[in-house]
Amino acid sequence: MSAHSMKMRRLIPILLKEGTRVVDPQHNNHTDHPPAPPPLRRGVEDQRIVFEDVSKFYGEVLGVNRVNLSIPPGITSLVGPNGSGKTTLMNLMTGLVRPTRGRITMLGIPPDDPERLFHKVGYCTQFDSFPKGLTGYQFVYSYLRLFGHPHLVADRLARQAIERVNLAEAAHRQIAGYSKGMRQRIKLAQAMCHQPSALVLDEPLNGLDPLIRAETIALFRSLAQEGRHVVISSHVLHEVDAISDQVVLLSNGYVVAEGQIHGVREEIHEHPMQILVRCNKPGDFASRVFQEDYLVEARILPDGQGVLVKTRDADRFYLLLNRIAQGGINIESVAPADDDVLSVYEYLIGTEESTK
């Protein structure tokens, strides 16, 4: 078996305990909405981003509705089509818009307490919003001063943040002359320069070339590994899949699924799990597995080197694999074929809204 599938097998019980859930948006209305997560102990709440039954309406227009989330440290991706409520959710986290209903706490701090909140939270908006005439260094430094850092501290923190996003050489050039990728990175620097515990980043990978994108993703990983919350929104689904510890899928202002992507996929029962099995006797393998009633489809791959299986019960199928392997068929690898963000996105939100 491949390392990936082995890892997945180990993860499933933990995922269920962690509360991976899929919500049917059709039934997520005023009378039937997702239940609020059980109340968290005070100490736990202080380490999480918590939404309790949060709704935001802009007049009659829905921003987000009845959102219940409890986000632990690590990289969390907000995924959804345009207008699904990603930016609203981020603005709610940072107190830039107030909820119409419900309660939010960021690491135990309500967003309407900016003096405490923003020392712990850094926000990078999706706009290229740069006051005219500033250099990259001045941009980061001046906003650090708004946090109340004295000159010498602000200077040191600004330099550290700029170095961390690899912009030290261009720090004293005007931002107006920066490329799109450099602008994204200086925005990241201003969001993380005050050493926050949580970073909220709206579309941070937009406009980055592959090399810088890889560097930026590595930066997110290192920030997460330090125990910080890194909340990002993105349309680039394969990247979200690669970097996220957990995802929040949004559609039309509703949270349609949240948790680790593999766990989310497990919860989607109406779509059989697709599993790719590489083996030496695909015909024998297909005939053997097709005897099981939970098997929906077994299709031999065009190269004749494996079988794509669709099953309603992945756990039982994995147990069956052990028996098949003992029966003389050499199984080279087993890998889930549709437990990535793209598949889950298509199953839950629909291919017509799939952005990429």
Added chain:
Amino acid sequence: MAVHKRSYHRYAGEITPPWSRFRIVSRYAFENALRSKTFIAFFVLCFFYPLGCALALYINHNQRLLAMFGTSSFFAVDAKFFFHFQNVQGTLAFILTALVGPGLVSPDLANHALPLYFCRPFSRVEYVLGKLFVLASLLSLVTWIPGELLFLIQSTLAGASWMRTNLWMAGSILLGSAIEILLFSLLALALSAWIKRKLAAGAALLGVFFFGAGFGQAINAVLRTNNGSLIDLANLIARVESQLFRQYAVRPVSIPTDWAWLALLAISAFCLLLLEKKVKAYEVVRG
């Protein structure tokens, strides 16, 4: 589930008190204003009249010159003198506001920079205060500060008895200037917040004064009333200042002074309302 052990250290050093942070916004706004040569040239020009007045006060008390011309004084230094000074400097302050004010908020709105300010421990009130501080300090330098300096010079030259008798004028200079500064600043900020183009915001500020005066007079003429003067900002300020400096005969009474005070208060409140509507991290566009 990924487990991340907390290994980072948050900044735990000293920070400046929250009340002082509005000055950061002001500092950058000053830097921007000082980049304009037109502004600097006009700002310098604003000090010519006060310097001329100071020189005139000196000459007015120079015994040799007075003896040479055989007179006890060249002119009377009284409330009329300071009222006139206030009018001249008020006009210059207004032009200065038109030069600086429109560039204060509109670029931040055009650049979507407001979320950057407000995702820090920095409130909308502090933002407006920071911008207001720029105009207030610049306008102070051309209105009440030279006015009070002239009062002090005259007091020094004329003696303590003159100062005791005319001390109320120092208060009038301060209050009159404060009204001008607040009104001009709030108007400029409100227009700057609603009109994204700097030039258009400047033109709108001039328009509010000049078209307001013209429109007010038209209303007065057509409707045979004096109430049109309530939208004539120059007239409102003049009415209030004529009361402060006890210069009742300077302008014909078109509206009661109490009404002028109320109208100025209402205009200031309206400007604050406009700012409240616009200075937000995110603008919600409906429809």
